[in-house]
Amino acid sequence: MTKYDRPRTLFYLDPPYWGCEDDYGKSVFSPDDFGRIADLLGSLKGRFIMSINDVPEIREIFGRFQIEEVMTTYSVGLKKKSAAELLISSV
Numbered sequence: 709m710t711k712y713d714r715p716r717t718l719f720y721l722d723p724p725y726w727g728c729e730d731d732y733g734k735s736v737f738s739p740d741d742f743g744r745i746a747d748l749l750g751s752l753k754g755r756f757i758m759s760i761n762d763v764p765e766i767r768e769i770f771g772r773f774q775i776e777e778v779m780t781t782y783s784v785g786l787k788k789k790s791a792a793e794l795l796i797s798s799v
């Protein structure tokens with residue numbers, strides 16, 4: 709991100725959900741990485757928006773940014789489930 713960071717840059721982030729860090733492979737992403745992401749986002753010249761699941765840990769780690777709760781529907785096959793997600797941004 710630092711390579712492309714400029715005042716007019718907008719980054720969109722969609723990291724693994726909290727509690728699902730191993731979905732992309734064992735030890736590829738860890739809970740500690742969320743703190744590193746928050747620190748990086750706090751130092752950006754540009755702006756960002758990130759979508760992630762709504763859990764207390766995420767609200768705490770990213771609490772210095774704007775947090776908006778939105779409802780979404782997940783579907784797998786014929787099953788549908790409503791869930792809250794967070795949009796976290798610098799705006």
